[in-house]
Amino acid sequence: MIVSKLRHTILIAEDDIRTRTALVNSLTASGYQVIAAVDGQEALQYFHTDSNTIDLVVLDVLMPKLDGFQVCQRLRTISDVPIIMATVLGSSSDRVTGLEMGANDYIVKPFSTKELIARIRSILRRVTKRQDPVLSEVQRSAIKIGQLVIDPATRRAYIDGHYLGLTEIEFRLIELLASRPGHIFSRGDILEALWGYDASSAADTKTVDVHISRLRIKLNETTHNPKYIVTIRGRGYMFLVQR
Structure with missing residues (x-):
């Protein structure tokens, strides 16, 4: 597990070590605390351990043990945490599957880390705004x-x-x-x-x-x-x- 230190905590599940390392480095540099899982099963284990502190989950679709769709479906039975699916599966049906499982958003590989971070920020801004106690x-x-x-x-x-x-x-x-x-x-x-x-x-x-x-x-x-x-x-x- 790789953990950095600042405010929002992002759980990423990615089996490719180069992609996983790049995501950890980029998210950490952008001020996020990062928990990195190497497969779907490990992602679920980390979430059960740190569910109260994890603010958003990024799931690769094609992973060993449990794929991203399965992880997303299981997370949705216990949490409304925002989920972004990262997929090389470019067809509409594959993307729709993720959304039907309960994902909030998807991003198609290869993607720039800037685009992913922009989507993360957009989702977290909305979540933070909804949790603001000072509402009219x-x-x-x-x-x-x-x-x-x-x-x-x-x-x-x-x-x-x-x-x-x-x-x-x-x-x-x-x-x-x-x-x-x-x-x-x-x-x-x-x-x-x-x-x-x-x-x-x-x-x-x-x-x-x-x-x-x-x-x-x-x-x-x-x-x-x-x-x-x-x-x-x-x-x-x-x-x-x-x-």
């Missing part, structure tokens, strides 16, 4: 639309009193859409708001579609029978105005 009453007040209640203070959502069990990304997505019923959010708008970057490929926009699909399942609705979220063909998504 508007930020804390619940959004109530029909039987749906979205509570920013607790990061929970309910329909008719039933807890929906949304992931952090799903909660932020419904919070965004419900903040402006009747407004059409493009996929680019959603990417910018939730991940902090613009769409540069079809795979990026697919990220949004995957999370919308998962959110709809929890809202007990379908594309053809929307109760809350409607697809505006060629434009994006809109939260229905409840009457």
Whole structure:
């Protein structure tokens, strides 16, 4: 295990020693504390040991013992820690698999460490902002639309009193859409708001579609029978105005 010293703690899981060393050096130089695992199994062991201090996880997809998808899936059963998948698998289906497992973001190899650090900073800024105790009453007040209640203070959502069990990304997505019923959010708008970057490929926009699909399942609705979220063909998504 390699550990440095400063503020946020990043757990990386990467079996290639050259890539792992480069990531540790770059992240440490950028002011992060780093825990480096050589495979998926070791990553889980480190997380169970230091789960209260780990702020973000970077997972290589192709690793021995447990691959990145398996690690991501297991982490999601115990934690909402932000996860970035690093993959050489360039197809949309592979990236979608990571998102379906609960990853917050993905980055395709080979990538520059500057790009990875930019994504890490973007995610951690959002997490830090959400944890800031000095929030306005508007930020804390619940959004109530029909039987749906979205509570920013607790990061929970309910329909008719039933807890929906949304992931952090799903909660932020419904919070965004419900903040402006009747407004059409493009996929680019959603990417910018939730991940902090613009769409540069079809795979990026697919990220949004995957999370919308998962959110709809929890809202007990379908594309053809929307109760809350409607697809505006060629434009994006809109939260229905409840009457």
